[in-house]
Amino acid sequence: MTQNKILLVDDEPAFRELASRWLANQDYHVKTAGSLEEARDVIGKFDADLVLLDLSMPPHFDPQVxxxxxxxxxxxxxxxxxxHADRDLALKAVSLGAWDFIAKPIDPDMLAVVVRRAITKTKLEREITQLKKATTPQDAASYIGHSDSAQKIRALIERIAPTDVRVLVTGPSGTGKEVISHTLHNLSHRAxxxxxxxxxxxxxxxxxxxELFGYMKGAFTGAEKDKEGLLSLADGGTLFLDEIGEMPLAMQVKxxxxxxxxTFFxxxxxxxxxxxIRVISAxxxxxxxxxxxxxxxxDLYYRIKGVNIETQALAARLEDVPVLLQVFLQNIQTQQSKSLQLTPEALQWFREQTWQGNVRELKNAIESVASICPAGRITMEDIQLLYPNVQSTSANQTITTATANQGTLDEQVKDLEIRLIHHALENSQNNRTQAAKQLGISRQGLIKKIERYGL
Structure with a gap:
């Protein structure tokens, strides 16, 4: 177990010796300094968790210094x-940032309590800060992508996040609705x-x-004590109602x-x-x-709607696949401490799948392939181990077709979108509503693409 470190700064050698020995017996790692100048030198080399500082130090012996x-x-x-058990000095020290104040002669039991409380609180604050940095998206870029739709969503998030407007996030499963909701919260004053x-x-x-409202003891069989509901837990923050369309009608009224x-009972x-609370629904x-x-x-629909953010199926923004893969690979590399990259053929395969499970399915796929791949390059052979029906890259018709024009990335994405739209329209006998469903986009979105490409 790592010892907590304490820097003891006092001009009395006998006190330093006794106090440091006592603290060491309490399992603290102690360094001492006899002056402020020495303390500044020690603190630069000794990452102390706590400083015990005498108020009257040489050469001036001025508490203000x-x-x-x-x-x-x-x-x-x-x-x-x-x-000097001086209450005014104590208050002044605390107002200037000191954690606490203790007078000589020091009661060892009191010192033990004060030191333990100070170190425990500081460690908790550091852990919370580190946890937030590790797990919390810090800006709207958490919604990843270069496509027009991704950029518009990020711009909208940045505008509405600081407000309390209610938000309804709609779109196919696996397209990042919860990521958007977390980001809205993290960028708000409720973060x-x-x-x-x-x-x-x-x-x-x-x-x-x-579950939502909580209950009182005796409210029903098994309610042996009061229990707070999720609404109370969210007080001051954000309540995210995922798949609100599945909420029973009786609950919708409440x-x-x-x-x-x-208010609620x-x-x-x-x-x-x-x-x-701020309410975000999806x-x-x-x-x-x-x-x-x-x-x-x-009436509930218009209450929760506020601002509507609509996500698109991954098939409608294939240009985002490479950047999504890059982010997922970086996360895998960090977690597994191994370097990974995709061969051009493997990248092309990932770009050409329909990904009916959208970003969630893409993430699971790259993580699965990466798990069986040694450090280095992810190839089509690695993909074939998990997807046996995939043909070799030389015979893969979709890859051959997509790479035939050897154009820019935008040109190849456009070519692929045109072929997917043609295929969906053929399968649906030119029923645009059905074709849009096959592609995972709205009917209006399909019509816009048809007009854009002059189909």
């Missing part, structure tokens, strides 16, 4: 030691508060109300009240609770169609 030196310790917690995700179709209808009034409770369903069929309340 010591207090002015607090900034020299780079944000580490500093506990001020003094031989330090919770992001609570609820999959409306994964929780049984009879349990959804108690959610509408929450959105209208910002826990199951079995009589005391109204107030919450302040669905792969056509909610307007559900409104027409009576499966989704119209």
């Amino acid at each position: 010591t207090l002015d030196s607090l900034s020299d310790f780079d944000g580490r917690p500093v506990i001020i030691i003094t031989g 330090a508060k919770p992001f609570v995700s609820v999959h409306c179709g994964a929780i049984p209808a009879e349990l959804l109300e108690s 959610l509408l009240r929450v959105l209208q009034e910002g 826990p199951v079995g409770g009589r005391e109204q609770k107030h919450i302040d 669905t792969n369903a056509d909610l307007l169609n559900k409104v027409e069929t009576g499966e989704f309340r119209e």
Whole structure:
């Protein structure tokens, strides 16, 4: 176990000796300094977790000089030691950034408590900061892609993230709806508060109300104590309602009240609770169609809609495949500490698949292939181990066709999109609605592409 490090700064050699020996017996790694100048030198070489600093230090023995030196310790917690139990100095030290204040003669038990609390809090703050950096997207670039649709989505995220406007994210499964929702939260003024995700179709209808609203002891059989619901947990932050189109009608009525009034009653409770949350919803369903069929309340639809962000199927933005692969490979390389890159033939194969599972399927595919590939290059032979029906690159008709014109990347993507649209229209007997569904894009999106390419 790593020892916590303490820098003890005091001008009395006897005190330094006794205090450092006692702290060492408490399993701390201690360095000492007899002056502020020596302390500045030690701190540069000794990454202390805590500084114990005497208030009256040579050569001036002026407490103000010591207090002015607090900034020299780079944000580490500093506990001020003094031989003068002066309350005004204590308050001044704390106001200038000291963690705490302890007077001589020092009570060892009191010192143990103060030191332990200071080190524990500092370690927790560091861990939280590191965890946020490691797991939290920091900007709208978290939604990856060079396509027009990806760029428009990023621009929209940057505009609306700082506001509290409700957002409805729609689009096929696996296209990054949850990534968008996380990014909206992380760029908002609520970023330090919770992001609570609820999959409306994964929780049984009879349990959804108690999960969202919480319940009081005795509300039903098995309710042996009060339990906070997800709404309370999200207070001050963001509530993400995933697949909201699957929410039961009875629950939709109760959610509408929450959105209208910002209040709710826990199951079995009589005391109204107030919450302040931002609501972001997502669905792969056509909610307007559900409104027409009576499966989704119209008033709730317009409450959650606010701003609509529509994601596209990966097949409609194939130019994003290479950059997505690059990001996924970088993550794999970081996790597995091995260098990987795609051969041109392997990259072409990834670009030409339909990816009905969209970005999620692409990510799983590259991770699976990378897992069986030694460090180096991912080739068609590696892909064939997991996809036995894939022909060799020399005989692969789709690759041969796509690379035949040897044009620029944009030209080849355009050529591939035209062929996919032709194929979908042929399969659907020129039914544009059906063709759009096959391609995973909206009917209007298909019409725009037909017009753009003059088909």
